Amino acid sequence: MIVKPQLARLGLFDAKVPRYTSYPTAPHFSNDVGSSLYGDWISDIKPGSSISLYIHVPFCRRLCWFCACRTQGTQTDNPVIAYVDVLKAELDLLAARLPEGVTLSRLHWGGGTPTLLNPDLMRDLAAHILDVVPLGPNAEFSVEIDPNEIDEARLDALAEAGMNRASIGVQDFDDEIQKTIGRIQSYDTTRKAAEMIRERGIHSLNADILYGLPHQTKTRMTESVQKLLSLNPDRVALYGYAHVPWMAKRQQMIPSDALPTPEQRLDLFDTARRLFMWDNYAEIGIDHFATQEDGLTRALKTGKLKRNFQGYTDDQAEVLIGVGASSISRFPQGYAQNAPATSAHTKAIREGRFSTSRGHLFKGQDILRSRLIEALMCDFKINSAEILRDHGISVSELNQMYQSANAAFDNLLSITEDGLFIPPEARPLTRMIARSFDAYDLSKAGHSSAI
Numbered sequence: 001m002i003v004k005p006q007l008a009r010l011g012l013f014d015a016k017v018p019r020y021t022s023y024p025t026a027p028h029f030s031n032d033v034g035s036s037l038y039g040d041w042i043s044d045i046k047p048g049s050s051i052s053l054y055i056h057v058p059f060c061r062r063l064c065w066f067c068a069c070r071t072q073g074t075q076t077d078n079p080v081i082a083y084v085d086v087l088k089a090e091l092d093l094l095a096a097r098l099p100e101g102v103t104l105s106r107l108h109w110g111g112g113t114p115t116l117l118n119p120d121l122m123r124d125l126a127a128h129i130l131d132v133v134p135l136g137p138n139a140e141f142s143v144e145i146d147p148n149e150i151d152e153a154r155l156d157a158l159a160e161a162g163m164n165r166a167s168i169g170v171q172d173f174d175d176e177i178q179k180t181i182g183r184i185q186s187y188d189t190t191r192k193a194a195e196m197i198r199e200r201g202i203h204s205l206n207a208d209i210l211y212g213l214p215h216q217t218k219t220r221m222t223e224s225v226q227k228l229l230s231l232n233p234d235r236v237a238l239y240g241y242a243h244v245p246w247m248a249k250r251q252q253m254i255p256s257d258a259l260p261t262p263e264q265r266l267d268l269f270d271t272a273r274r275l276f277m278w279d280n281y282a283e284i285g286i287d288h289f290a291t292q293e294d295g296l297t298r299a300l301k302t303g304k305l306k307r308n309f310q311g312y313t314d315d316q317a318e319v320l321i322g323v324g325a326s327s328i329s330r331f332p333q334g335y336a337q338n339a340p341a342t343s344a345h346t347k348a349i350r351e352g353r354f355s356t357s358r359g360h361l362f363k364g365q366d367i368l369r370s371r372l373i374e375a376l377m378c379d380f381k382i383n384s385a386e387i388l389r390d391h392g393i394s395v396s397e398l399n400q401m402y403q404s405a406n407a408a409f410d411n412l413l414s415i416t417e418d419g420l421f422i423p424p425e426a427r428p429l430t431r432m433i434a435r436s437f438d439a440y441d442l443s444k445a446g447h448s449s450a451i
């Protein structure tokens with residue numbers, strides 16, 4: 001059994017590693033991809049195929065101190081109304097390029113706070129999206145819902161538009177922790193939001209909570225997870241709080257000396273993890289949990305679990321298009337990212353062109369390494385037969401990759417004829433093991449703690 005001193009020696013408590021929601025990761029994007037190439041990639045989508053759409057709303061009513069999202073605070077609706085017009089214009093540019101018969105497999109509204117749109121704006125935006133690309137059979141339409149920024153009228157509008165999965169942010173239910181991270185959201189507010197969502201027939205509920213927050217202890221983590229479990233979420237994302245005050249200035253409000261140590265972070269994660277497992281949730285990849293009936297659990301059991309910019313997904317669409325400032329799209333040819341600043345994005349769209357400012361064109365072993373890393377992050381194993389079948393690599397080259405990863409981790413990994421496996425006790429090291437299959441220079445990019 002692997003123990004903390006061994007994890008420490010292997011660098012778990014010091015390492016900064018990517019979360020691998022893409023490969024290569026966003027810091028390696030360059031200006032090789034611009035709006036014209038992005039437009040060509042849209043035109044190249046197979047007619048009649050399924051794609052996914054992510055709509056980004058970079059506005060919030062208040063700016064929580066812990067949050068490193070690029071988002072603007074606004075107390076009025078005016079910037080949001082103007083932004084929805086820009087989103088609609090961007091969707092029109094997309095419509096002009098999209099081949100015939102394309103439908104949506106997934107539609108996700110994220111941010112920021114998409115629920116600060118008023119009900120009329122929600123209806124208008126949803127109608128416009130579905131006019132450009134209709135929902136396909138069994139499509140999922142999910143929205144990130146801020147329990148502090150939702151009411152009956154807005155949920156009615158979303159339910160009428162076809163939302164069938166809701167995602168609520170929780171972070172932690174403890175009062176002192178909430179005050180310290182600058183986000184007050186009582187248990188009653190969250191419970192009421194969950195009830196209002198379910199009353200409208202939306203039975204798929206996701207929740208996000210954080211470990212590694214200031215003043216968090218195992219007892220407080222236990223209380224928060226138990227409160228969360230009382231809401232019966234179908235999926236839970238248990239993310240590590242990343243304290244990067246030099247990048248996210250708001251985090252300077254959070255006292256560094258109240259943060260748990262990396263060793264304590266591992267204990268907090270493990271405390272929450274055990275509670276989900278006792279409650280019969282399936283463990284999904286490195287940081288998600290889902291009920292046995294949930295689509296993520298089915299995808300895990302059938303080897304179809306995937307990873308994209310939103311984390312784990314059962315979506316099988318080859319193309320994911322991001323609409324809105326800073327959104328990232330993925331195509332079989334590579335990645336394309338819209339201009340991060342809302343002003344630059346708006347300017348480009350008003351001039352009648354996509355705002356694509358950077359991206360990555362897949363080359364060399366990118367697609368092979370992307371799949372090796374995704375397989376480790378999703379299944380904790382690499383199936384050699386699948387890789388040899390799909391990626392034209394030789395057995396000896398693949399084995400060489402396995403051997404060098406294993407050597408870097410005290411030979412903790414298991415290598416058999418079937419492939420490479422991360423044993424359960426070594427799973428805290430998964431992101432670091434995935435890094436050993438990453439051919440890019442990671443020294444320049446700022447990544448988050450491995451735990």
Ligand code: SF4
Nearest residue numbers: 060063064067069112
């Ligand atoms: S946590 Fe949500 S509401 Fe708070 S600043 Fe971040 S995106 Fe906005």
